[in-house]
Amino acid sequence: MIVVIDYGMGNLASVQKVIKSLKKEVKITCDKKEIQKASLIVLPGVGSFEQGMKNLNDLGLVDLLYQEVIQNKKPFLGICLGMQLIMEKGSEPNECNGLGWIKGRVVPIVNSRLPVPHLGWNNTYKHKEENQGDTLLNNFYFIHSFHVLPEEAVECTYVDYEFRMVASIEKENIFATQFHPEKSQNAGLLLLKNYIESYA
Amino acid sequence: MLKVRLIPVMTFNGVSLVKTKQFTNARTVGNPIQVARVYNSRNVDELVFVDIKATEQGRKINLPLVKKVIDECFMPVTIGGGIRTFEDINDLLGIGADKVLIKSKALQNPEFIVKAVEYFGSQCISIAVDVIVKDREYLTHQKNDEKVLMKTFIEKMHQCNVGEFVVNSVVCDGMMNGFDKILYQNVSQITTKPIVAVGGAGVPSHFTELVQTNYNGALAASSIYHFTQYTPQEVKKTLNKAQIPVRI
Numbered sequence: 048m049i050v051v052i053d054y055g056m057g058n059l060a061s062v063q064k065v066i067k068s069l070k071k072e073v074k075i076t077c078d079k080k081e082i083q084k085a086s087l088i089v090l091p092g093v094g095s096f097e098q099g100m101k102n103l104n105d106l107g108l109v110d111l112l113y114q115e116v117i118q119n120k121k122p123f124l125g126i127c128l129g130m131q132l133i134m135e136k137g138s139e140p141n142e143c144n145g146l147g148w149i150k151g152r153v154v155p156i157v158n159s160r161l162p163v164p165h166l167g168w169n170n171t172y173k174h175k176e177e178n179q180g181d182t183l184l185n186n187f188y189f190i191h192s193f194h195v196l197p198e199e200a201v202e203c204t205y206v207d208y209e210f211r212m213v214a215s216i217e218k219e220n221i222f223a224t225q226f227h228p229e230k231s232q233n234a235g236l237l238l239l240k241n242y243i244e245s246y247a
Numbered sequence: 248m249l250k251v252r253l254i255p256v257m258t259f260n261g262v263s264l265v266k267t268k269q270f271t272n273a274r275t276v277g278n279p280i281q282v283a284r285v286y287n288s289r290n291v292d293e294l295v296f297v298d299i300k301a302t303e304q305g306r307k308i309n310l311p312l313v314k315k316v317i318d319e320c321f322m323p324v325t326i327g328g329g330i331r332t333f334e335d336i337n338d339l340l341g342i343g344a345d346k347v348l349i350k351s352k353a354l355q356n357p358e359f360i361v362k363a364v365e366y367f368g369s370q371c372i373s374i375a376v377d378v379i380v381k382d383r384e385y386l387t388h389q390k391n392d393e394k395v396l397m398k399t400f401i402e403k404m405h406q407c408n409v410g411e412f413v414v415n416s417v418v419c420d421g422m423m424n425g426f427d428k429i430l431y432q433n434v435s436q437i438t439t440k441p442i443v444a445v446g447g448a449g450v451p452s453h454f455t456e457l458v459q460t461n462y463n464g465a466l467a468a469s470s471i472y473h474f475t476q477y478t479p480q481e482v483k484k485t486l487n488k489a490q491i492p493v494r495i
Contacts, residue, residue, distance in 0.1 A: 049436075056343060057340070057368070057371075058340060058343060059345075060341065060342060060343035061343050061345070064318060064343060065321065068321075093368055093370060093371070094367075094368045095368070143264075150265070155383070161249070162440065162441060162463075164370060164410070164441075165249070166370075166411075166441050166493045167249050167250060167251075167252050167292070167412075167441075168249070168250040168252065168292055169248065169249045169250065170248070186250060186494040188322065188323060190323075190370050192370075207248065208249060213336050226324075228324055229321070230321070230323050230345065231321075231322070232287075232290050232321050232322050232323075233290065236321060
């Protein structure tokens with residue numbers, strides 16, 4: 048069973064809808080026993096980093112998630128705020144600690160020319176070897192004012208918005224996206240289908 | 248590269264989908280769930296659904312129906328109509344809306360918007376700005392005769408840190424003669440927040456013409472999709488030919 052963590056941070060119904068459309072069993076919950084039983088943990092979310100961490104702390108989920116994802120290596124999918132929270136430090140609105148599973152910080156998008164938030168459909172890309180250019184990937188739906196800066200070697204895809212930002216991170220059993228695959232039409236559905244079917 | 252968003256707008260009167268001309272003469276155009284399903288299959292970038300009679304008739308939006316519309320959509324959905332309380336916003340976000348579109352309450356009580364942005368986050372609070380032209384000035388469209396400059400209203404909402412403005416020209420609504428290009432130049436100078444232009448599109452070249460004025464917001468429309476053979480995909484092809492970045 049797939050568990051979508053309910054910690055009071057935004058649109059969980061869309062994630063649930065997509066998983067259901069893939070004919071997989073899904074539960075929205077913050078119950079520790081259910082999370083322990085899950086085959087895959089999904090952490091979605093929109094809103095501020097500080098509030099997100101506060102809610103996870105208040106629900107007593109920080110240690111439990113560490114145990115399940117880092118110690119037991121359970122597959123984990125983070126979306127948007129759920130991706131940012133796995134970093135060490137956030138700054139929205141104040142500096143605070145994140146889950147710290149990946150070294151690095153979450154910082155505001157500072158852009159001279161283009162509006163913030165980075166809102167809309169943008170294509171992601173992967174770096175090939177040195178001097179071989181980029182591999183263009185699909186268009187996904189983004190809406191965010193902060194972005195992550197990993198400080199360790201993790202597999203990333205990127206997105207350009209006057210400068211290069213991280214669009215997704217992969218490290219062992221952790222996969223996380225800054226964009227919203229559940230809102231990204233066929234491209235997002237396919238990505239989730241491939242990911243979920245390989246785990247759950 | 249960030250793409251220009253193409254957004255169909257669905258206006259609902261409590262019973263069926265309707266399309267107005269200059270905010271009157273509502274003509275029935277179909278069943279909202281079927282229409283949402285078609286737009287989803289046409290791979291549109293976002294969808295806006297508004298109950299245009301909810302505030303006027305003093306009722307709440309029909310949540311079970313809106314949920315069915317949202318359930319058809321695998322792209323971001325904005326829902327508006329009769330939003331007066333935090334509970335209304337919560338109900339809509341709870342059934343899967345990504346943004347809520349607020350007009351009357353924002354005009355009456357900006358403080359409500361400040362609190363809504365703090366509580367729900369700016370990304371999900373969109374403001375509808377319905378614009379009329381009077382004595383060569385852009386004003387907000389009001390049920391009473393109170394005169395509110397569009398500029399004043401947008402500035403105030405910008406300060407409230409709302410997520411987006413959906414700017415609808417009442418004069419152009421349903422006329423299919425093209426967007427009011429001057430209007431969006433004006434709005435772009437007042438706010439740096441994302442803008443959605445709606446009102447006037449009748450053929451694909453109308454969208455291109457608006458973008459070519461250096462407008463960098465989203466392109467919304469309704470009549471063209473209801474009353475002509477043009478689909479959102481055909482509009483995107485036209486934009487693409489004019490070197491405007493779209494998601495195809």
